[in-house]
Amino acid sequence: MRYIKLYFTCLKRAIISRLQYKADSIIGIIGFLISNTATLLSIYFIIDAIPSLNGWSIYELGFLYGFSMMPVAFDHFFSDELWNTAYWKIKNGKLDPFFLRPIPVLFQIIAEAVQPEAFGELILGGVMLGICAANVGVKWSFGLILLLVIATIFGGILITGIKIFFAAFALKFKRSGTLLQGVYNMIGYTRYPISIYPLILRTLLTCILPFAVIITMPVEAVLFSAFNPYLLSLLIIGVAGAVLVLSVLFWNWMERFYQSTGS
Amino acid sequence: MIEIKNLTKIFKKPIRKEGILGMFATLFSRKYEEITAVNDISLTIDDGEIIGYIGANGAGKSTTIKMMCGILTPTSGTVTIDGVEPYKKRRQVAQNIGVVFGQKTQLWWDIPLIESFKVFKEIYQVPDKEYKERMDFLCQLLGINEFMNQPVRTLSLGQRMRADLAAAWLHNPKILFLDEPTIGLDVLVKENIRKAIKTMNQKYSTTVILTTHDMKDIENLCSRIVMIENGKIIYDGSLSKIKESFGDIRTIYVTLNYVPQLDKLNTFDGKVTYDYRDGGLAIKFNAQQIKVESVVDYAFHTLRANDFKISEISIEDVVKSILKKQNEKS
Numbered sequence: 001m002r003y004i005k006l007y008f009t010c011l012k013r014a015i016i017s018r019l020q021y022k023a024d025s026i027i028g029i030i031g032f033l034i035s036n037t038a039t040l041l042s043i044y045f046i047i048d049a050i051p052s053l054n055g056w057s058i059y060e061l062g063f064l065y066g067f068s069m070m071p072v073a074f075d076h077f078f079s080d081e082l083w084n085t086a087y088w089k090i091k092n093g094k095l096d097p098f099f100l101r102p103i104p105v106l107f108q109i110i111a112e113a114v115q116p117e118a119f120g121e122l123i124l125g126g127v128m129l130g131i132c133a134a135n136v137g138v139k140w141s142f143g144l145i146l147l148l149v150i151a152t153i154f155g156g157i158l159i160t161g162i163k164i165f166f167a168a169f170a171l172k173f174k175r176s177g178t179l180l181q182g183v184y185n186m187i188g189y190t191r192y193p194i195s196i197y198p199l200i201l202r203t204l205l206t207c208i209l210p211f212a213v214i215i216t217m218p219v220e221a222v223l224f225s226a227f228n229p230y231l232l233s234l235l236i237i238g239v240a241g242a243v244l245v246l247s248v249l250f251w252n253w254m255e256r257f258y259q260s261t262g263s
Numbered sequence: 264m265i266e267i268k269n270l271t272k273i274f275k276k277p278i279r280k281e282g283i284l285g286m287f288a289t290l291f292s293r294k295y296e297e298i299t300a301v302n303d304i305s306l307t308i309d310d311g312e313i314i315g316y317i318g319a320n321g322a323g324k325s326t327t328i329k330m331m332c333g334i335l336t337p338t339s340g341t342v343t344i345d346g347v348e349p350y351k352k353r354r355q356v357a358q359n360i361g362v363v364f365g366q367k368t369q370l371w372w373d374i375p376l377i378e379s380f381k382v383f384k385e386i387y388q389v390p391d392k393e394y395k396e397r398m399d400f401l402c403q404l405l406g407i408n409e410f411m412n413q414p415v416r417t418l419s420l421g422q423r424m425r426a427d428l429a430a431a432w433l434h435n436p437k438i439l440f441l442d443e444p445t446i447g448l449d450v451l452v453k454e455n456i457r458k459a460i461k462t463m464n465q466k467y468s469t470t471v472i473l474t475t476h477d478m479k480d481i482e483n484l485c486s487r488i489v490m491i492e493n494g495k496i497i498y499d500g501s502l503s504k505i506k507e508s509f510g511d512i513r514t515i516y517v518t519l520n521y522v523p524q525l526d527k528l529n530t531f532d533g534k535v536t537y538d539y540r541d542g543g544l545a546i547k548f549n550a551q552q553i554k555v556e557s558v559v560d561y562a563f564h565t566l567r568a569n570d571f572k573i574s575e576i577s578i579e580d581v582v583k584s585i586l587k588k589q590n591e592k593s
Contacts, residue, residue, distance in 0.1 A: 002388075005385065006385050006386065009381065009382055009385045010382060010385075012378075013371060013374060013378055013379075013381075013382050016373075016374045016375075016378055017371065017372075017373040017374050020373045020374065020414060021373070093367070094367075096329075096334050096364075096367070097362075097367070097369045099333065099334045099353060099357075100332060100333075100334065100357055100360070100362050100369075101357055101386055101387075102354045102355070102357040102358040102386070102387065103354070103386055104354070258334070259334075259335055259336065260329050260334040260335050
């Protein structure tokens with residue numbers, strides 16, 4: 001309870017921080033629009049040449065692409081500070097003050113910043129998903145909507161968990177940004193049907209870094225009724241919870257290796 | 264009470280070779296050089312003391328302080344704060360300590376100062392009544408009211424330092440670590456900060472551990488000084504004792520428009536030493552052995568000095584003379 005109140009205090013602070021730089025926010029939004037338009041266009045051109053990919057039509061691919069943005073956006077909103085931590089915060093001794101306060105370091109990192117741009121990603125993903133769903137002719141049911149909501153929220157939690165795990169290496173090795181980046185970029189593979197990949201990559205994406213579980217599988221459940229939505233929801237909650245707990249434990253263990261800089 | 268027993272910190276550094284090829288070689292090399300930053304020091308600090316922890320750059324001050332507040336783990340030996348080892352129970356200790364690193368700020372860069380204080384209030388769970396009371400007191404003491412609504416990035420160094428001090432005091436810590444709190448500040452702000460430290464120490468009997476390069480800080484504040492050099496404590500005692508044993512050394516710098524012959528100058532029976540460099544003459548003497556007036560008189564009338572500056576003993580001088588004395592003994 002105390003931490004919920006504290007989180008909102010920090011959240012307020014983080015938002016005030018963000019609003020200090022209006023130009024920066026606007027540039028951020030413009031940059032986001034440009035990069036996503038470029039991606040959408042390139043997908044459109046590729047698919048225009050090949051009308052279907054492994055049996056997926058253009059709208060089905062669009063649905064997958066749109067949905068893949070949503071858990072990513074959810075994670076992006078809450079845990080962006082993990083990037084700074086992994087890349088330079090520890091190396092530059094900027095994490096010292098966090099270790100001097102009587103609350104968990106990981107909590108402070110998560111509460112340090114929020115990314116309001118993530119709302120843009122969420123909306124863009126949602127619109128794309130909606131348009132494509134209408135064209136595909138998805139028969140919506142309560143179970144399917146619940147599945148997508150749960151996959152968005154718990155998928156976001158899973159991504160945060162994986163980020164925590166790989167950012168934790170920086171506590172001992174001072175920097176783990178490149179490692180984290182490499183792992184995070186694997187999410188990009190789930191923007192396309194995973195059936196196009198070799199077995200080893202499919203195994204990696206379902207069992208080791210289970211991004212396919214939170215993105216590909218719910219989409220297949222919606223489009224092709226491949227899975228029972230309720231069972232899949234439970235699976236997603238379970239996997240995300242397990243990854244988060246494991247990552248937090250790993251982080252806490254790695255904290256023991258944290259050493260401040262010399263000066 | 265802080266107890267330090269046989270505290271040692273050794274940093275391992277890979278031996279680096281120069282150049283790009285050398286850097287690659289470093290990646291695969293397992294050779295380390297060991298740097299002993301703190302070497303077997305023991306110390307007890309009682310509640311309510313103000314300790315001046317001094318030494319040259321790189322002597323091991325910051326390393327010791329970091330071990331005391333729990334962000335560095337000792338290689339061997341222990342630190343305990345009221346029986347708890349800070350690097351083992353970091354969060355428990357954090358509630359009772361406040362830290363100000365002169366070079367880095369604890370405050371959030373982008374937001375008005377008052378917002379930072381509000382966050383600290385929640386983090387340290389300061390009750391409303393206490394928060395208000397202490398804020399009023401700190402505002403008055405440090406004069407931070409005038410820039411309370413400005414973002415921290417727009418504050419001057421002196422303002423920021425006062426704000427950092429206030430933030431460290433907000434939760435009424437039992438122990439306050441101040442790492443060079445007056446670095447880079449002008450005389451007035453320094454004076455202000457010293458007064459605040461003294462007042463807080465008296466009002467709340469906060470233990471203060473202070474590192475500084477400014478002799479005035481120490482003269483005004485510290486009842487006890489601990490001096491460290493090459494990771495070892497070379498002196499632990501009162502300031503007046505140091506002054507007694509090393510004397511009240513003053514240096515007068517004068518400029519002359521001719522080159523003096525050093526061996527022909529009046530040494531007042533060996534009580535005054537001279538050093539000539541870049542057109543300036545440094546006259547060093549002990550004010551307890553010889554009157555300042557007579558040296559000044561000699562400099563002006565006999566040497567015909569045309570510019571004049573007097574300085575008191577600096578920490579570096581004290582460290583140097585203590586080291587010299589130790590070397591002579593051994």
